[in-house]
Amino acid sequence: MNPIRSSPSRWLWGLLAAVGAGLIWWHAAIVLPFAVSLILAYVLRPAVDALARRRVPRALAALGCLLAVMLAGVVVFVLLVPIVSQLAPMLRAQLPDLLVGWWLQLAPPLAKLGLPVPVSLAEVKAQLMDLLHNHGAEWGATLWQSLVIGGGNLMNLVGLALLIPMLAFYWLIDWDRMMPPLRELIPLRWRAGFTHFMDEADSLMGQYLRGQLWVMLILAAYYSLGLMLFGFELALPIGVFTGLAVCIPYLGFGLGMVLAVLAGVLQFTAAGEGLWLPLIGVAVVYGAGQVLESFYLTPRLVGERIGLHPLGVILALMLFGQWLGLLGLLIALPCAALATVLCRHLLNAYRNGAFFLTE
Template identity: 50%
Template structure:
């Protein structure tokens, strides 16, 4: 009993430390998730080459391929911005005039007779979007001063993730051995079986999540294209692949599609396109794809998937959303084992025996 209380205390302390350091641990958590995914590829690359390829070189190759793939995902945004910035220069005055013409009648109906002067706003926006600005350095530095902490955090994230990923991939086997040696020898068989079950469940989760991303990339690209959006393919692919980060990828894709739609289509058609494609896409993802392709693979009920995302997001913010389903999968394995132990325990067996004997006595 004392040993169990000690282990529960250690687990509680670890959870509290993790919750307290969640913002700092974000790049390391991302690197750990990537290392878990990429480590089998490193070993497979070494095995395919018959051991002629050094492990360190295999780590570098796999990490470079992974980082270039992520860079390619980011570069999907380049044609979007290259196309939309010149269109913004042309359409902003028209959009602001339409906004003025729409707001004035609404304000008049509410008894407010105010004429909106958007000339200065149009001038400033066009000035910022101009390719010939000569004084761009001052506002840039001012923006960096205002958002310095966010910029430093982003820069630290971009630098720390590749560095942490390299060391985790290089020393993965040693780290796993170090963790295993901390487990008491008497518990080692149970621990090994538990970790094997967790590895199986997490593998199913990653494969299911990949299927969700591919399905959504095709859906958003086709859906936006059916509405006639010229940038449907890059925006759709980016949105589908970026849903690996819940909410953030969906929100960014929605904003890009809305902006592109307002610049190319009529405002009513753009709003209808976003409402239909992204509204239906969110329903399909939340209630069909993720529960079926991810939840069923790891044994989580659809309601449990939604609850896990909300609960971990509330507790740990962005990091919690990122690890919600993998952590829930591990907890599910633990709960299954606890249930098996309870069903085979003397407490459960004795209670069942007592109930049977009591029924026989009454008969």
């Protein structure tokens, strides 16, 4: 008996797996929307199954769940409309005076340090005109190139936003028909373990989604109330947007904080109350909110349920963000949780000798 030696079929399966992984990596741009749509369908499948058990046609149930997800995304985007519509004219009207006021406050200390600074507003204007005259063409070309590249990326995102729900719809309506043949491809001795893994993954994903939803709702109420207490006029839309956008780790919180700072500075400066009150208010509300989310809400409502250590959470966010950008941040935690379940099952199989053949 020699457990180290492997049969030729195992080497063949390993070679086929390596070739398959290479082909998937080579065609990653094509595979990506199918993979994301499969994840979306997997997340929505319990809701679709629940509606189907209540005699709702499966196609209609799948369409309703997808529309609900798209509506949630639209709500988050629409929350930006009142914020931008009020901040844009205020910024256009107050920005020159704000810049002049800040320059008048910063110029004397910089001059005392021996740094060359303009001594008058006329000199500031002259230097700006000189910069525009000498570098305007270069900056314009760079801006145009950025807009072209950004526009191309935007069109790609729009295309994915239309393609992924359509693919998810077909995954959902044919899930029960496609999965049994795929399960038949699994070797018989592994089938029970695979079924157990999928049941555990289903339970874990449900717990993650429920926990994340509670975190978003609690933080939306907290940020709205906190900004209201400090007198922010846009407290409700900014607070709700920040709370709902925390599903995008770091980016949602950062964007909400920037909007709060901008809204507070413009509002309180126009009222002649200075900069300190809005800055202190944002620091207190968002600092306490980050502590609340990081040390209580997410560990209690999400982390403990999916079994991820904080170090694993940080590593997953960094890796998926590097691989897939914004989309990676969105799917990092659920994918990491599923990977944790898979590794646990593989480790148990390894300890039980499932990866070795005996002669």
